[in-house]
Every structure is written in C-alpha cells, then in structure tokens.
Amino acid sequence: MVLIFIDHADGQIKKASYEALTYGADVAKQLGTTAEALLLGTVTANLTELGKYGVAKVNQVNNEAFNTVDALVYAKAIAEAVTTLGARVVILSHSQTGKAIAPMVSAKLKAGLVTGVVSLPATGSGFVVKKAVFSGKAFANVDIKSDIKIISINPNSYKIVAGEGAAKVVQLNITPGTSAIKVTGVDKVSGEVPLTEAEIVVSGGRGLKGPENWGMVEDLAHVLHAATACSRPVADSGWRPHHEHVGQTGVQIAPNLYIAIGISGAIQHLAGVNRSKHIVVINKDPEAPFFKAADYGIVGDAFDVVPKLTEEIKKLHGG
Amino acid sequence: MKILVCISKTPDTTAKIAFKNNNTQFEETGVQWIINPYDEWYALVRAIELKEKDPSVTLHLVTVAGADADPIIRKALALGGDEAIRINTTSDDSFYIAAQIAEIAKTGSYDLILTGKETIDYNSSSVGGTIAGLLDIPFVSLAVKFELSGTTATITREIEGGEETAEVTLPVVVSCAKGVAEQRIPNMRGIMAARTKPLKVVEPAAVETLTHVVSYELPPAKAGVKLVAADNVAELVRLLHEEAKAI
C-alpha cells in the first residue's frame, strides 16, 4: 500500500498535498497496489472528496493536538500509522512541513528517504527515483533499498488530476506524544500566493534601481495571479523581504512560468529558478547571461516594457 | 552548554557540474571546495556568537568525510570552535550520514546540534531531522532566527507562506537558513589558532545505507531563446498564451 501524507493549515488541505495524492495514486497503480491518505488533525474540507485524486481510503487521526506541527510528535504518529496500516511506500511533499517531518519518519522507521523527487519511480528492478541535485543543475537517480520507502516530491513537479470517486474515511486511534515545542506566534504573509506553490512568478533584480519601482512588478504579478520574487542583492539591500529571495542561497522554485526583470542571470540565481518550465527574461543588456537560460526574451528597458506587458495581459483576460 | 555544528564540504557555487564513469560519479577535476554556505554562514556563525556571549560554551564541529575535507574543516575552525571531529567515511545516503553523527552526539551529550538548511550539492534537507529522529529529540527545521536563554531556545522558522515562532526546551536539533546569523570572514588570528586546534579522526560506526545513487544526469539543454522586439510586447503575450500555454 502507498500512503500519502496530507498536510493542512487553517482547516484547509494544501495544494502540494493534492499533487502528492495524484502522484501517490499513480505510484500505487504502477506497483499494482492501493493508495491511501493519512491526515493528522482536523480540517473543514470533506475528506471523502480526496477519492477524486485516486485514494480509496483516508485515514484520519481526529485530534486537534495535531493542528500545530511538532516534527517529532508528527513523525512518531506517522511511523505508527505506517506500521499499523502496513504501508510500503510513504509519500510527502518536499514543502517546509515535509522537510521537517520526512527525515524524522525515516529515522523512526529506518526507511530510506529521497527528497526533492521530480517524477514517477522506475520499479523494473529496484525502486529508483529521480531527484533534483546541485541546486537544480542536475538530477540523481537514487535506488531505495529498504523495505519501506519514503519519498518527498518537489512542489510543482507533478500535475494534479481530479477525476471521480469517493474515499472511505476511517478514524485511526493514535495518541499524540507530549511536545517540547510551544508555538508562540505565527506570522503569515496574507493575501499573497506562496512562492513555492505559485504557477507563475514575477521576479525583479537590481536593474529595477530601487524599492520604489516595484509597483510595476506587483501590477504585473497581480494581473497574472503570480507570486513575486527577487534576486539576492535586492533582498540584501532591504528593497524586498528576505522570503522573496530566490536562488542557490534562497528559495528554490519550479513554477510553470518565471518572468525575470532586470536580473543578470548569475549562476547562483539560475540555480534557484532553472527548473521553471518557461522562462521569460526582460533585460536591457542583450549580453545578459540570463538570455542563455531563457525561452522567451525582450531586450529592452523594463520601465518601458513591463507596464506594456501588464496592459497586454489585461487585454488578453478581456479587460 | 555543549554545541555541535555539522559541517559539510560542497563544490563552490560556480563549479561546473559534470559527471564521469558513465554518469555515476561527480567530476571533481578542477572543482573548488567550500564549506556548505548554510553550515558556515548561519549554523557555525550563530554557534560562535553563542560562545562569544558565554565563554563556558563548548563548541564542537563534526563532518562525515574523507581526509580531503581537512582543509575545509580547518577553515571552519579558523572561524571558531574548540575542536573538530571527522568521521572517516563518505556516503550519499542521508540516513547513513545522520546515523554516524548521531553516534558522536550520543557520547558527547550535546545540548544543541546545528545543521545547515540543506547541502547545495544533494539538496536533501534530511540530515538534521534524521539525527533528531535517531536521538529522539525535537527538530526545528529552516530556522531564520535563533535566540537562547538558559535551556530554552526561541526559534523562528519558515512555514508555507510565512513564519512561526516557538519555544523549545533543549536538547534540540535546528537546521539553519538565512537570517540566523551574518556571514563572517576568518581573520589571521583565527587561521593561526585553527592550526593547533584538535581535529580528531574517528572511524565510522557499522550502519546500513538505505539509499544509493545509481546515476546522474544533466537537464535537457534549452532550445534557445525566442527574442521579441521591445515595441511588440503583444507578440510575447501571444507566444506565452498560444505556444507555451503558460498564461
């Protein structure tokens, strides 16, 4: 059985978990076995609906203690569920939550873990998954040798497919362990699309001259329902918040579309964005290295091109 | 108070990524090695700051690597720390590496274990959490702020779409990201002092490897950029809509 871990916050299931569900259901099909989901805590969503993504059964531990994530408490509960349910493959998302939990589950079960997986496993001989390495500059094919296999998939690397079906919801009786962690505050950037989940990202670099010029970047992001990002010197200068910094030493993203404005395309910047499906570069210097990594480009002044681009997209959307 | 910082060696951020022996090994020829930036800039520097504030702190560094990592570990000692331990083995399996460090941690009974957020070569974000799991102590991932008062750490960490602050009673394993500290440059005094600091080499414990890299591959090359004239932005929008189907 393939067990998919469902992550949630504020009563809502996260987008990355729908991706994990679709992926996990396909892994189960490939292995000729069933897929089930595991949810710790309480949500407002109707769990039978998860059947649409290919799971026959949702196992829930209906206990509010799990509504905040303590990696140790979570890992013990997941390990217990895996053992009780007899799961062979455990799937999580390589999100912030996944990064906290997956390695601890690996330790608890002595099960091999591969994180940042980008495609379905090859199960002909062994169980080989492809993961992004060298900050997106290469991939490694990794064989998991232990009986139980844990994988966490990179956000935006698998297409969510919703079909028909209703899942059976079953309550599991797992007691949460005592937590040594006391959460004292949560600070969410509200109203914005989270960077790692965004389908489209609009990003600005030092070419934009100063924080006062970000209005046009935000306008473009707004019409595209995109998240905003920036290069490292932009975050270091305090023009934009640090959580927007993408690259080797910042956030690594793989959106469907990445629009880079006034960014030169240094190797450390590319390392964080080169898994994007389509890259558009707007730069006034035709020699900017970013053009070599781009799919589409405009050699021009951002202050002229970006507002026009926003207008054209508004036209496309019929307004 | 005893602190252990996990240090790994990685290729320089500008290193050319290529593979040899039928794509089964990383091509190391011509590659410059550095301390993994997250380990150096954030985990190590924060630990040094804690020791500067409270000189009774014992600060140990640990790496799982062959003798070729000695210059890297000396460089780390030049920044700070009392002694280093090198566990003399290499592996591409996070569980194996974590289990080796957990063995050291058990005998050293550390109050605080710091790792980087991830290595910039394997990008696993796994070693820290696995150490904590094996020691059965709490793990706080992706810390962006770390304060210590007595045996209570106040840690702000990255969560999806924001940050969460929590208090944790030691011992704890923390993976450090940008924000925890500021990069430092080693000075001459540090470099001289590092030469005489103990670097203990220990042999690995018997641990199974659970995963194994079969091969590497490079991403397919881009077809080349399609340039659109700056006075024809509508054409870019058409291409993104009709050809790329991205908007």
Ligand SMILES: Cc1cc2nc3c(=O)[nH]c(=O)nc-3n(C[C@H](O)[C@H](O)[C@H](O)COP(=O)(O)OP(=O)(O)OC[C@H]3O[C@@H](n4cnc5c(N)ncnc54)[C@H](O)[C@@H]3O)c2cc1C
């Ligand atoms: C160890 C290490 C790690 C690093 N990690 C990262 C990282 O994670 N992320 C990151 O981004 N960087 C990182 N860097 C820094 C990186 O090397 C570059 O310095 C940085 O990415 C450059 O940022 P930029 O492109 O915004 O600025 P610049 O390189 O200054 O480029 C500005 C660009 O804007 C263009 N421009 C100027 N005016 C206009 C205009 N009016 N219209 C259009 N275009 C214009 C210019 O032609 C130029 O190409 C790292 C460096 C090191 C050494």
Ligand SMILES: Nc1ncnc2c1ncn2[C@@H]1O[C@H](COP(=O)(O)O)[C@@H](O)[C@H]1O
């Ligand atoms: N070989 C190693 N020796 C010591 N510490 C390591 C080693 N590999 C990884 N680490 C630590 O674990 C962190 C996460 O690494 P990874 O799980 O490989 O992304 C790194 O930032 C280091 O602090």
